[in-house]
Structure formats: structure tokens, C-alpha cells
Amino acid sequence: MLNNMITSLDPQSRAAARGWSDITIRNVFVIPTVLFLIVFNVFPLIYSLGFSFTDFRASTKDPANFVGLKNYMDLLSDPFIWRNFTITAHYVIVSVAGQVVVGFGLALLLNRSFPLKGLVTTLLLLPMMLSMAVVGLFWKLLYDPNFGIINFALGLGKFEWLANPDFALYAVALTDIWMWSPFVMLLSLAGLSAVPKHLYEAASIDRASRLYTFFRITLPLVAPILLIAIIFRTMEAFKTFDLAFVMSGQPTTEVVSIRLYKMAFQEWQTGKSCALAYIVLIMVLCITNVYVKYLNKAKER
């Protein structure tokens, strides 16, 4: 009887009869969310874009003078900034490649039945649940040449990981790989479990080799989800700050985020640092677009 009554009402009245109306939902959830996004995301984005064309310094009371594209030109012609970008690119490639190899490898190992599988999977996920700063400090101790367990385990004596300009970046990347491989593993596991079993059965009947099965069935079908993991990890690695800041401080580990931080909050070159932030944003967008293009192609296949 009640159902009949509700269905005979217009949509607004129907929603009202069930509980909150669309208008109430809009007022309570949608409008505050939009306002929140405008105030905390859109406004600062536009405001900082404006600053990027000025010589504004937050540490002074001088007005912001319009300097056009000078900040962008200065940054793009600064060899030190290009060195920061080169370091960042190096870090992204090593770190993301390592995470994909380790994460996907772990997923392949876990994609089968064995005792305590749930516990092992949970334990493997633990690193990514820790704070970046804590992980950085923890690994700094592990790398310590005097009492760190890594040198002891590998028999490396007093080998310097973080103080050595040639190895510091790899040492930080290794920590990032340890921390975020579980993320790639988790997504890969989801992808692997979605591969239809009958494809493997068919391959088995056809006596296809393991390698053939992997490259012709597993990898193509997991590729879209793996690409999503790579997109996320690339964006994160490009923005890396905490790990490199906490663990090292070598010029060879000064990724672009650290340079940005120093420019903005130690040198108070506010306008110029806004311009650098936009350059980073544009670069991340470009890289992500390339990935998305490949992702779409992978999906089409």
C-alpha cells in the first residue's frame, strides 16, 4: 500500500517521502563540497598562478610587481634547476621501475594458494602503511655505516650509503621501493585475480610454455591495472619530498620538491617558487597524459 502511494508521487515528493530530498542533499553535501574545493583548491591555484608572474616575496611587505614570464624564463635557464629535474627523473625511473618489478613479482608469487597466504599478504602490505618520515628515519639507521644492519648483513664494512654523493639517491630510491612495492603488488593481485581461468586452461591444453602464457595472457590482461599503478607511483615519486629530505641532504638527492621548498620557505622567493610549482605541475600532467594514452590503448586491446 505504502509502495503504491510513493510510486504515485512526483520524483521530488518521492525522495522527500523516503528521507532527504535532492535539494536537501544538494544543500547539505554538494554545495559545501563545491565551496570547500573552491576555497581550498581552486582559489589558491589561481592565486598562486597570479603570483608566479610577479616578484613577490612573502617575507617582505613590498608589493608584488608583475614581471611577466621572467620567473619561468629564469627557472628554465637555470642549470641548477635542470640538475634538480635530472635528479628527479633519475629517481622516478629507478624507484618506479623497482616498484613495478618487485611489486609485480610479489603479486605473481602470491597469486596462488598456500598456507597463511592472508597473513603473508598483510605483512607485505605493512611498509606502505607507515609514515614516510618514520620510514626515512628508520632506513637512515639501517644504512648507518657504524651500526646499521645493512652493511653488517652484506659485509660492506663502513660503506657510506647516504653520505656518498654517488649512492645517496639509489639508497633513497631503494627505501621508496621497499615502501611502495606493496602498493603495486596489491593492484597487480587484483588484476591477476581478474584474469579468466579458462584462458590458462586453454593455454595448458595447447601446451603453451609458462613464458608464452605470461607474455600472451597474464601481462596483456594485467597491463591496464599495472599502468594505473605506474601512473600513481610516477606522480608520487615525482613529488617526493619527505624521504629524500629526511634521509639525505646531498645535492645529488635534491629532487625538485626539495628545491621548491627551499626556494619558497627558506629563500622566500614566493613568486619564483610558484612558477616552479607550475612547471612541476605541467610536467606531471604531461607525463600522466602519456601514460593515460598508453592505458587507453592497453584497454582497447
Place this chain on the structure above:
Amino acid sequence: MRTATKGMLAGLGLMLASSTSVLAQELTIFWAEWDPANYLQELVNQYEAETGVKVTVETTPWSDFQTKAFTEFNAQGSAYDLIVGDSQWLGAASEAGHYVDLTDFVKENGVLDKMAPATVKFYSEYPGNSGKYWSIPAEGDAVGWSYRKDWFEDPTEMANFKAKYGYDLAPPATWQQLMDIAEFFYRPDATPPKYGVAIYTDNSYDAMAMGFENALFSYGGELGDMATYKVEGIINSPKAVAALDAYKKLYSFTPPGWAKTFFVEDNQAITENLAAMSMNYFAFFPALINEASNPNAKVTGFFANPAGPDGDQYAALGGQGISVVSYSQNKEEAMKFLKWFIQDDVQQKWADLGGYTCSAKVLESEAFRKATPYNEAFYQTMFKVKDFWAVPEYAELLTQLNQRIYPAVVGGEGTSQETLDALAADWKATFAKYGRGG
């Protein structure tokens, strides 16, 4: 009902009045987290006992001291009434109006006569020689050296050293001797290994600048002309190049892993039997005479930064002045505190607690000079100190110095002449950008 309303309003008024008076009797001083800040808290407890005004010394780690202070300044926050800010902040903080102009206070209260001249010049005055003052010298500090007396006084070491270098092994009087001794004790293959010297190499703030300045100033070099902002031909002069060569050579005698070190590591070099000599700010030396923090306390000696090849002898200035923050709600109370702080007996108490007073009277007293094994070296140093640029863009200048000097010292990149030529070009461009100089 009317009576109840009146009573409530009266209560509210009383509450507001009393809360205002309570607020006026509290002062907050902001400083970095280190022993002198603890000594200052002990000192200001006496101020509270005398006046009833509660003073809290709020601290933050050195690594974010500058960022936190300037973030608060830029927000025009009133969280801090006074700040014990670094000397190179003077330009940035005064030009932006973050500090109260203390020129009248300094002149009326005879601060110029009370404090050692170098401390007033570098901790208080900006621009240089302008007669405008923005702080009161609070913690005098400069870079000095500690050394292992037991290593130096070992008869075998003394004989071997004399045989090799032709003069007695003793605390170095010149930079050449400093390098000889560092080379002599550099024994990475010994069991346990020994190293010659510990120096500053950290490239994140002013460590590298402070370390290099010790060589630069004593070799007769300068950062530039502080009045005209001319740097070309000065920071890359032959004397400056020789100083950088000397600093690079010293780095080759440091312990392994000495590629990013500052005050903590340089004290560890002595406490952990790593190096024969170690550079550090005097403010960190109390830990070296404390047996709880230094097992070698009894055999640790100290000396002032040695003279260069032409007899010049200077040291890089550390330390801070205390300034009144413009946005403080308690400026008058803060001024009263400063008036109390500069009194001779308070400065004596400050020194007794372990603070490095800048009071000329206290510094010159025999009692002070003999109070610790390093006070004599500190006294000698504080009359021959020089500082980094105090212009508002000092942080950019520091970054440029780090970007040029660090790879040269730690990575051995380029010649000293190339390094300093590049630094001169960087600084010239920066000063031009801010309209300084011709």
C-alpha cells in the same frame, strides 16, 4: 532579573579585565632548541621571581628555526614577543618591519658601551654603519676549535711530528700548521683508524658558509664589499682562492662520511675518538667538557681559529641578538625585559649559567676567561669575528654558495678559481636583481 543581568555583566567585565592583566604579565621568547636556550630559561625564571612577569623560552629544532620564525613573521602573528634571531636575519626582518627599531633604546641605555663592539656591529646594527639597531646582543658565539690533548701530548707522536715537520706539535697557530697536524693524524688504515680534522660540510643552511669563512677571513679574503655590494674580484680574489684550496685540503683529512656534517657530527668527532681536531661553535663546547657527554672531556683542549699566511686572524660569527617582534601585544613589557637583561649583574648571571654573554665587562674579566677551558679562546675570538651578508636576500646568497662550494669541497669538482668565479657571478646577479650596488 535586572540585578542578575548587572551581576553577570560585572562578572564578565571583571573576567576580561583580569585576563588582560594576566596576558600583559607573560612574555614568550622564541629561540632554537639548544643548551643556551635552556640557560636562558633559567635566567628568565629569575626575572619572573623579581617582577612577577612570566617569561617562557619557546624552542624549535635548528633545522626549522628560520622557516618557523619567518612564517610567523609573515603572518604578522603575535605568538612571540621577543626572538633570538640569527645575525643574518637582521636585514630581512628589519626591512620587512618584523623587528621593532631599538635605536633609541640602544642609545638611551648605553648598550654600545656595555657590549663588545663586534657583537653590536653584527648582532644589532643594520644596515652596516648606519647607526640603526634592531636587537640587543644576546648569545655571543663564533667558530673555534677543540682538539685531543692526549694525542697532541703523546711523546711518540710529538717526536714523530717534529721529525716530519720540523717544529713542535702543539695547538696550531697558523692555518698551515692546522693542515700539517690534520695530515699527520690522518691514519685511515690504523686500528682503530684516526683522522686529522672535522670541519663543517653541511649544505642545507649556513654550515658550509661558516666553515669556509674561517679559512677565507684568515687568509685575508672577504665575501665582498659590504658597503657597495661589489663581489667581483673580492670573493674570487687570489686570497679567497687560496682559502678555498686550504678548506678543500682539510676536507681530505676528515673521517669517512664527512660529506654533510655540522655541529653534532663535529662534536662526535671528539667524543668518538675520530679526529685530532674539530671545528665548532663555542656554544657547543660545554658538551665537550662534560664527562657525561664526552668520555674524553679531561683530554679535550680548545684553541681559537688560527692565523692565515699573512697573519690575519678572524673567525666566522655565530650567535644571535634578541629583538622585539613588531606584532607582539606586549612590546612595552618586552622593552622592560631588555632593560633588565642588559644589566651587568644579569649578564654576569647569564655567563655563570653557561650563556655566552656579549657584555664587554664580563668578557674581559679574569673570572670569565678562566671559568672554562674554552672561555679564553672565546674571548680572543669575539674581538675578531666577521659575518655573512645580512641583506634580506641572504638565504639566496647562502644557497648559491652551497651550490658552488659544496661540490668543490666534497666532490672535488672544478678548480677553486672556477668555483669562486662562478660564485662571484651568481652573487653579482643576485645583488643586481635586488638593486644593490652599481
